Amino acid sequence: MKKYLDYLIHKKWLQTLVMTIIPTLIMVLIITSSRFARYSSGGFRDPSELLISIIFMMIVMIVIVIFRFSSLRSAKEVDLYYALPISRQKLFLTHFIYGLLQVIFVWTILYFFSLITVIAKTNGGYAEGWLFLIYFIALFYIIILYSITVFVFLRANTIFDGIAFIILFNVLFLFVAIFFTGRVFLFNTNFSEPFFLNPYYSVAELTAFMTKLSNQISSNDQVRFENASLFIIINTIFYASSAVFAFLYSYRQINETKTESIGQISSSKLGYKFYIPAILITAIQSIFFIGSAVTFVLVIIFVSAGFIGFFIYKRGLKITWVDTAYVLIPTLIGMIIGVMMNGF
Numbered sequence: 581m582k583k584y585l586d587y588l589i590h591k592k593w594l595q596t597l598v599m600t601i602i603p604t605l606i607m608v609l610i611i612t613s614s615r616f617a618r619y620s621s622g623g624f625r626d627p628s629e630l631l632i633s634i635i636f637m638m639i640v641m642i643v644i645v646i647f648r649f650s651s652l653r654s655a656k657e658v659d660l661y662y663a664l665p666i667s668r669q670k671l672f673l674t675h676f677i678y679g680l681l682q683v684i685f686v687w688t689i690l691y692f693f694s695l696i697t698v699i700a701k702t703n704g705g706y707a708e709g710w711l712f713l714i715y716f717i718a719l720f721y722i723i724i725l726y727s728i729t730v731f732v733f734l735r736a737n738t739i740f741d742g743i744a745f746i747i748l749f750n751v752l753f754l755f756v757a758i759f760f761t762g763r764v765f766l767f768n769t770n771f772s773e774p775f776f777l778n779p780y781y782s783v784a785e786l787t788a789f790m791t792k793l794s795n796q797i798s799s800n801d802q803v804r805f806e807n808a809s810l811f812i813i814i815n816t817i818f819y820a821s822s823a824v825f826a827f828l829y830s831y832r833q834i835n836e837t838k839t840e841s842i843g844q845i846s847s848s849k850l851g852y853k854f855y856i857p858a859i860l861i862t863a864i865q866s867i868f869f870i871g872s873a874v875t876f877v878l879v880i881i882f883v884s885a886g887f888i889g890f891f892i893y894k895r896g897l898k899i900t901w902v903d904t905a906y907v908l909i910p911t912l913i914g915m916i917i918g919v920m921m922n923g924f
Contacts, residue, residue: 581670588678592647599643600686603636604693611697616705624705626791633694634718634787637687638780641722642746644686645729648679650739652834655843672834676730676827683726684719691715710794714787721783721816724823728779731826732850734833741846744892748855753778755862776811779819785812845895852893856886857910864914865921883911 614629651657652672666674695711732749736742757775775781789805792798846852860882867878886907890899 581666581674584666584671584674585678588674589681592678592682595647596682596685599640599682600689603633603640603686604690607633607636607690607694608697611694611701614701616698616702624702624795626795627698627702627706627711628788628791630694630698630711630714630791631784631787633691634722634783637683637690637718637722638725640686640690641683641726642729644679644682645726645733645746646739646743648675648682649730649733650742651675652734652837653736653739653742653842655738668834668837669831672831676830679730680723680726683722687719687722688715691718706794708794710790714790717786717790718783721780721819724819725779727823727827728819731830734830735848735850736846737841737844737848738846741851741893745846745851745855748852748859748889750779752855752859752862755859755866757781758866759862776808776815778815782812782815782819845893852889853906856889856893857906860886860907860910861914861917864911865918868915868918868921879911879915883907886911 616624732745733742736745757778792801890903
């Protein structure tokens with residue numbers, strides 16, 4: 581395992597370097613071109629541009645997952661990798677650890693170059709300790725999301741499906757959050773932070789609060805953060821627990837993967853048959869606040885997207901009545917919930 585890890589480190593250094601240089605240069609250019617104008621009171625505005633680095637890092641993290649585990653979902657390469665004198669679990673663990681090292685390296689370079697640029701641009705106009713803390717907060721959540729993304733990707737039998745699952749996972753949790761913005765929940769204080777179900781909620785809230793602390797935080801921002809604290813804790817516990825489960829499950833499941841299934845249709849229970857109906861239910865109900873004919877146009881678009889998803893899943897235009905039900909029944913459920921929650 582150690583020898584294979586050393587091999588990856590020496591063989592894939594250029595890959596890591598490219599994934600580091602590109603977002604870092606873009607971030608430096610963004611911050612350099614930003615205008616940290618002073619308010620009339622004499623203070624700088626919040627250095628929110630610094631948080632763009634987290635968005636870039638999330639994208640890079642997904643790319644790292646695809647690079648690291650695509651060999652285990654490629655029909656042309658999987659036999660070669662499984663023929664190595666190393667157990668499947670150690671093979672998985674090696675790729676997982678190396679991907680984690682790549683994540684840490686890229687994030688460290690990306691963030692600190694961005695932070696140094698902010699400090700140089702503003703002549704140390706912020707309380708940099710809070711901005712320095714963003715590095716560790718974001719790293720913690722990036723590692724959580726890395727583990728979950730690996731789990732999502734490995735539910736597929738092909739690289740293409742793995743990428744599709746990652747996209748569908750993120751789309752689903754966007755609509756799940758929007759689900760709780762319906763009129764039924766509008767005056768319910770338990771859902772005052774509907775996006776707390778989103779996997780990116782905690783890192784977004786905490787890092788945004790750090791940027792405000794580095795400047796001159798207002799009482800309104802302080803109160804808002806206090807109100808969001810419970811949701812941040814719940815979100816963190818849920819996704820941290822999910823990340824641990826995702827890693828342990830993937831680690832154990834790798835031994836049960838049948839090589840003959842690699843490259844075939846991805847029939848995982850957490851695959852197309854889960855994401856498409858779930859997205860249809862949450863997405864369609866959320867558009868009923870629009871009203872008028874626009875709603876029906878959007879419903880048709882979502883239904884069409886659902887069928888396209890099943891065409892991709894089946895790799896052809898032939899789908900069964902069961903597949904049709906996977907699209908139409910969730911659509912009907914979403915419409916009923918939409919009418920109940922938002923009216924029409």
